[in-house]
Amino acid sequence: MASGAGIRSAHEHRAGEKLFVDYAGDTIPVYNAATGEVTPAAIFVAVLGASSYTYSEATWTQAGRLDRRHLRTFEFLAACPRSSSPIPESGVTKACRYEPSVNRTYEEMASHCG
Numbered sequence: 001m002a003s004g005a006g007i008r009s010a011h012e013h014r015a016g017e018k019l020f021v022d023y024a025g026d027t028i029p030v031y032n033a034a035t036g037e038v039t040p041a042a043i044f045v046a047v048l049g050a051s052s053y054t055y056s057e058a059t060w061t062q063a064g065r066l067d068r069r070h071l072r073t074f075e076f077l078a079a080c081p082r083s084s085s086p087i088p089e090s091g092v093t094k095a096c097r098y099e100p101s102v103n104r105t106y107e108e109m110a111s112h113c114g
Contacts, residue, residue: 018049019081021070023062030058046073048081 027040041058046069048054055073074080 017081019046019073020049021046021073024056028058044069046070048077053077 022045024043024045027042029038030041031038039060041060042062044057044059044062046055055076057069057072059069
């Protein structure tokens with residue numbers, strides 16, 4: 001087979017269709033220049049499936065208003081993707097293969113974004 005011919009990704013995505021979100025691995029240290037105190041920050045990352053266009057932000061904790069991080073992502077992208085895969089621990093309140101229960105705030109956000 002010719003180089004590159006017939007090779008396809010196992011995951012093909014259409015532009016603007018999917019946004020994948022999660023926290024990136026380890027925390028990073030944030031240094032206070034005045035006191036020398038070091039505070040760990042978690043890194044929230046959102047990536048569009050087709051282009052790999054990425055938004056990230058440092059947060060003091062992974063807990064809290066994850067929907068606001070999504071909304072800042074949408075503002076950065078100047079668009080809402082067709083679907084977003086939320087972080088399972090915070091986006092899904094009851095796991096089920098056929099009828100999962102989604103966090104109410106996520107549902108409201110999805111409704112708002114259409």
